[in-house]
Amino acid sequence: MxxxxxxxxxxxxxxxxxxxTVERALKRLGRGREAARAPEVVKRAWVKVLSHDEETxxxxxxxxxxxxxxxxxxxxxxxxxxxxxxGKLVDGKVGEIKKGMYWFIPAGVEHGPEDAPEGxxxxxxxxxxxx
Numbered sequence: 001m002x003x004x005x006x007x008x009x010x011x012x013x014x015x016x017x018x019x020x021t022v023e024r025a026l027k028r029l030g031r032g033r034e035a036a037r038a039p040e041v042v043k044r045a046w047v048k049v050l051s052h053d054e055e056t057x058x059x060x061x062x063x064x065x066x067x068x069x070x071x072x073x074x075x076x077x078x079x080x081x082x083x084x085x086x087g088k089l090v091d092g093k094v095g096e097i098k099k100g101m102y103w104f105i106p107a108g109v110e111h112g113p114e115d116a117p118e119g120x121x122x123x124x125x126x127x128x129x130x131x
Contacts (some may be wrong), residue, residue, distance in 0.1 A: 011053075013089075014062055015049040025049050031057070037131040041071050057129035065089070065116035073112040078128030080105040087120030 020028070023043035026035035029052055036044065046064035056096070057078070062085070073092065081101040082089075089097045092113045096102050105111055107128070 010048045014048050014050065017050070019046040019048055019064060022047055024122055025061075030054070031053065031129075034131045035102055038070065040073060041069070045069065045071075050051055057101060057126070059124075059126045061124050061126075063122040063124050065120050065122075067116065067119040069114075069116040069119065071114040073110055075108050075110045076105065076130055077125070078126055079107050079131070080127075080130075081125040083123040085121045085123055087118050089120050089122070090115045090117065103128070 011068065020040060021043060022045050023035045025047050029049065048062040050062065051058060062108055084097050084099050084101050086099060090098065091097060093111055121129040
């Protein structure tokens, strides 16, 4: 992992990390090609990257969708683990994912469309590239 050695424990305070767009975060992390493949609407979603692995593309982050966010159907090349921390996310296939709920999306499985009618904050662990 580029952020941390594998031999030590690490504590990250997300309050000390600024929100940035997905597009900006991916470019900052040297993942410009991945940013270019992201749907336009997702590029404008917000993240605080807590950890990322340059070798595998895995990331742990906080994600934030503003009120009214809408994302069309899509799939990711890696498994995605999501926990809703604030608000709710509505997925076209599984329905409402409310505060405190956990959602697992296997690699390659299409999901969506997704809506955040009131906005939401998510804890997300991607086990490889997001796009």
